[in-house]
Amino acid sequence: MSVTIRDVAKASGVHISTVSRTFSAPHLVNPNTRSRVLACAEQLGYRPNRAARALITGRTYNIGLIVADIANPFFPPLIKAAESQARKHDHHIFVADTNEDPALEEEVVRALAKQVDGVLLCSPRMSNALIEQLSREVPLVVVNRQITGIPAVAMDVAGGARRAVEHLIALGHRRIALVAGPRGSWTSREIRRSASATARAGSAELTIIGPNPPTEVGGLTVAEDVLRAGATAVFAYNDLMAIGLIEGLLAAGARVPQDVSVVGIDDIMLSRLTRPKLTTVATPTAAAGRAAVDMLLAHGDDRRTTAHVHLQTELVIRDSTGPGPGPHSPADPGDVIAPGGVAS
Amino acid sequence: MSVTIRDVAKASGVHISTVSRTFSAPHLVNPNTRSRVLACAEQLGYRPNRAARALITGRTYNIGLIVADIANPFFPPLIKAAESQARKHDHHIFVADTNEDPALEEEVVRALAKQVDGVLLCSPRMSNALIEQLSREVPLVVVNRQITGIPAVAMDVAGGARRAVEHLIALGHRRIALVAGPRGSWTSREIRRSASATARAGSAELTIIGPNPPTEVGGLTVAEDVLRAGATAVFAYNDLMAIGLIEGLLAAGARVPQDVSVVGIDDIMLSRLTRPKLTTVATPTAAAGRAAVDMLLAHGDDRRTTAHVHLQTELVIRDSTGPGPGPHSPADPGDVIAPGGVAS
DNA sequence: GACATGTGTGCAACCGCTTGCATTAATGTC
DNA sequence: GACATTAATGCAAGCGGTTGCACACATGTC
Known part of the structure; x- marks a missing residue:
């Protein structure tokens, strides 16, 4: 045949x-x-026949790429860049979507392990221990996470979060809400840590709302919590949530940015197209995809290349942020209500 | 090991x-x-080890999925649904992006042919002849295209285009522009054919502008052509172009929908989030992904299952369309200028 | 008790390809 | 011209599985 x-x-x-x-x-x-x-x-x-070749050489010329949610606009540019870079090196990409489910993540890695030369784990939700264990079964590169001993491509979200909050403080905001991402997300922890530190340094008050699903709906549903917390500015875990949040705020009668300023992170394509255009922290998604593939392929030769690539982020100021109530804002700690679903 | x-x-x-x-x-x-x-x-x-098994049985339990542009928001829901459906049947998905390049499409199909049980060709730009030839080398299911003898999942874009244009006509528009998609696209031809027929039946004048790249920028850059053509309503090849077009129209000082109405097609997530919210034709993208996988897997048993699945589309009226100049519009065919880049 | 029947397992070839080793021919060295 | 060296090719084992066939054994039938 x-x-x-x-x-x-x-x-x-x-x-x-x-x-x-x-x-x-x-x-x-x-x-x-x-x-x-x-x-x-x-x-x-x-x-x-690559399968036959792989049987002997152990090299499949395939790469696994695992994302939490393909439909989240954050991922497609990353997938696209990774696929293109992989093809340059004559590799093919298996894409798997885990629906934000850590258990599925593990299962998918194991299922793919034998058929690939390595796996790119993008924004994994698994525990560090599990990732370390899996990395003994198949070469792993993690994106958007840092684990000692595992090669990683990380974006400087901490720096991005700092610049975002500094931007809000510079505009005169003193009561800021942080709309947190999902539990188990390294990015979410980084953002929380950095935003808290920055707020403290700037004598601003930071209310953390979450965890929440990292989707438009996740943002939409916390709009009321944000208003109840009396925040005049919000920093969201990602653009999708920020956009959902803006929808929710507008629906609740609040104006953006006149009443509430909103900053996101990711700079997905959408952010330039919504009204108001979203102020956000741009993350170099495509570069991360390329870098991850490169690391994985380089990795092959020398197993202990646990290099960490660090990519810079950048604040992009658009129309969803504006001046705060000013330095004489009658912020009375007494009327800060802790709404349902608010954690610290 | x-x-x-x-x-x-x-x-x-x-x-x-x-x-x-x-x-x-x-x-x-x-x-x-x-x-x-x-x-x-x-x-x-x-x-x-699936590779070893495949060597004997000929079944790889892999599926190739080829899209023109992963970053086009039309595709992620399709990919996601296909991946999920494939996993239910213990199959994995290779995703490849062809950058809208027909030559790359052919190359990728051939590269994947031996490693998969079949290939899902989404919105292919290749010629019918080439697709037929490739289908002799590897089982193929085409999505968004119809070719006799090849199993296909098609959405009723013709019906969608008809309803979109009828909607514009019902609103009183008589000078309508069609912002066409890329050359080689079956969808583009269907839309053109159906929109033309519908306009003719409704005594409206249809100016075809294109072909254009199916991206936001593709829409943005034809905004001037649209205005120059004197159209009061536009039907675009997809939502991304419609959204880009709206950007361009607003930038040029035209109001949407007061001066120009815009309809897209696809109903990507974005369409609900832009301002004005986009009126569009919803295509059942996820259903198409699932159906395509199912066809491919069913296909295995009986090679001559050249069934064609037809999925319905639906007009979703939002805020980007409004009343036209009315029946007494001073439309004078004489001042219809054929701008650069206008084809018929 | 002889025989057909069925069940569970082992044997070995083979899928398409790679690779260490043996073989042969060509070339260089003194 | 004998010998070592090098270059090009053939041979065959094996990668991790599957599968047709043979075989051993237990059962059922008359």
Whole structure:
């Protein structure tokens, strides 16, 4: 049915091992023979069977890419960049979506382990211990997370969060809400830590609302909590939530940014298209995808390359942030109500 | 290194063929033996090597999914649904992005052919002839295209286009522009055909602008052409272009929908979030992803299942369309200028 | 008790390819 | 011209599984 190495061998009058070497070790075969074999292969439409090759060499030329939610606009640019970079190195990408479910994450890694040269774990929700264990079964590169001993591509979300909160403080906001992301997210912890420290340093009050699902709906549903907390500015775990939040705020009659300023993080395509346009922290998503693939492929040679790539983020000021109530805001700690669903 | 069928055989005191049958033909092995083997396998953490299995059975349990542009928000829901549906049947998905390039499309299909049980070709830009040829090399299901002899999942874009244009006509618009999609797109041809027929039936004038790249920028850049054509309403090839177009129109000083009404197609998530919210034709993207996977897997048994699945579309009226200039519009065919980039 | 029947397991070939080793021919060295 | 060296190719084992066939044994039938 399908044309194999034997067909090519027969057609070009050499042994199959010569054909094999023509493709995997060309320098070992006589140039004349080589070109004859290549001609036959071309003519027959021969393509090496990677599965068969992988069986012996252990290299599959496949990469697993695991994301929490393909439909979250944060991921597509990353996937696209990774796929393109992988193809440059003749690798293919398995994409799996875990629906934000840590258990599914583990299962998918295990299911993919034997069929890939390595797995890119994007924004994993698993525990560090589990990730370390899995990394013994298959080469792993984590994106948006830092674990000692595991190669990682991290974006400087802490720096981004700092700049975002500083921006709000500079605008005169003193009562800021942080709409947190999902439990188990490293990014969420980083943001929380950095935003808290920055608020403290700027003598602003930070109310943490969450955890929440990292979706538009997640943002929409906390709009009331934000208003009840009396915040004049909000920093959200990601753009999708920020956009949902703005929807919710507008629906509740609050104006953005006149009454409430909103900052997101990610700079997804959407952020330039909503009204008001979203002020946000741009994360280099595509660069992260490329870097992760590069690390994984480099990784192969020397297993202890636990380098960590750090990518810079950048504050993009658009229209969803504006001046706060000013330095003389009648902020009375007494009327800060702790609404349902608010944690610290 | 990795635990194989032989390790399990040794541990449970049976021949490897018995272990093999325990997994691939359980009814052939004695229940006692079976449970013993399963226990050993579980304890050793054995996972069958799919590549090795594929070598003999010819079934890889992999599916290729080829899209024109992952970053186009139309695709992620489709990919997500397909991946999820595939996983239900214990299949994995290779995702490839072709950057809207037909040549790359062909190359990717060929590269994937041997490693998958079939390929889902989403919105292919290739010629029918080429698709037919490829379908002889690997089982194919096309999405958003119809080719006799090839299983397909098609959305009723023609019906959608009709309803969109009828909606504009009902609002009183008589000079309508169609912002066309990329060359080679079946959807683009369907839309053009259906929109033309509907306009003619409704005594409206339809100016076709394009072809254009199916992106936000593609829409943005034709805003001037639309205004120059004197159209009071526009139907765009997809939501992304419609949204870009609205940006462009607003930037040029035109109000939407007061001066120009805009309808898109796809109902991507974005469409609910922009201002004004986009009137559009909703296409059942996730359903298409699921259906395509199902067809491909069913396909396996009986190669001549060239069924075509047809999915309904639906007009979603939001805020980007409004009343036209009315029946007494001073439309003078004489001042219809054919701007640069306008085709018919 | 002889025989057909069925059940569970082992044996070995094979899927398409890679690779260490043996073999042969060509080349260089003194 | 004998010998070591190098280059090019063939041979065959094996990667981790599957599967047709043979075999041993237990049962049922007359």
